[in-house]
Amino acid sequence: MDLSTRLLIVDDDPGIRELTTAFLVGHGFVVDAVPNGSEMRAALARDRYDLVILDVMMPGEDGLSILRSLDRTTGPAVIMHSVIGQEVDRIIGLEMGADDYLAKPANPRELLARIRAVLRRGASTSAPLVRSRVFLRFSGWRVDPVARELLDPDEVLINLTDGEFRLLLTLIEHPRRVLTRDFILDHSRGMNAEQFDRAIDVQVSRLRRKLARDDGRGGEELIRTVRNEGYLFTADVQRR
Template sequence: MNAILHRMDLETRILIVDDDPGIRTLMSSFLDKHGFRTDTAGDPIEMRDLLARQSYDLIVLDVMMPREDGLSALRELQRNAGPPVIMLSAVGTDVDRIVGLELGADDYLAKPCNPRELLARIRTVLRRRRIDPSAASASAPKAEGDLLFSGWRMNVNLRTLNDPQGSPVILSDGEFRLLRAFVEHPRRVLTRDQLLDYARGEDSEHYDRAIDVQVSRLRRKLGGQGGQDLIRTVRNEGYMFAPIVER
């Protein structure tokens, strides 16, 4: 497994955007030692210059920077279908986390963060994005790990989702975990606390509002492929996944 991760890392280029040169050097050196290829930028302006010349597999983006904040840069990256983003913030409040997730960040870490935790988060996000979308199509025979609903096909082992036309739908790690929680507990009302436990584990910090944000993002992605009515809101109780699921 370590050999596979190392081979994957060697093929990966990461951009670190932070106004603190010490943090940039620390992160870059640590990731370089683990086989990644890294570049650094001191602010979003330098980030754009680098993006114009080089493609990146992932961006580590600080929130608080003097000339332009990271959230503004994240909005632009999302508009331009940029690479996955892990946000960093020295503030680390619930509001910051929620806003970062709502704008499309794939993950969020409070500063100062342990470089090993950052490495683990990076690998998790990249594993999600590296799955071959063609591995599961709507017309393919049912494979181990497949969950079928309303013409959709979700494979929990391959971590893939295909719409009724067989086209892949790319979800962040959090969105995939949330959808899996719904699909594995269909046609029953799930409270926000239950969704947090199912999707993130019992040891996660509890942010009720963050679940609402994730559900909203998930609905938008599913709705763009005709899945507007898959997740229903049950007033004052929570959410329900409406379709029948075939295992």
């Protein structure tokens, strides 16, 4: 690999930054590593990078929010890296312009192969691949994971907080399954996890009220409380 190829690792775990940097430097890359989005932006302002390895689950600003702020037409290629490997996060990340998505813990050689594949694709095109937009639909409602929008059956935009939107995504990604509060917390870490843990029931109540439109179902039925267990999303969900 040409030593002019520069990589930037963005991960809040110092051990991962150190080990990944050492491995990639050993394979001929020039590598810098930073712990958060603000230091990433400072690095991008100073130097030109060919590819960024961006962790999804970081305290404060998460990887998806950071990705959303990047210029995907002129900026470096991006490989998202997540300990959860949640399907909805992969969909959102790829539709927002990420070039690849790899679940943690990743085999270093697989990461190396993914990096090389993304760089090869980038050498043949100056812009990211155009991907078809996928919406999540249930009972006449439509969710745009990229724009982070919820539209009711009358195409009226429903205003959701970040916590409510992440909660909704978690529920509709696992329809007709009882989800415990711990599961919802683990899969809704776009917000402060500790703060969200204290407010899960409040968030569910608020989301129910916003889903309680005149759609023939009602929010209470869409999100059902299962006593002593958690919550269940009752509608079928389609991706199209």
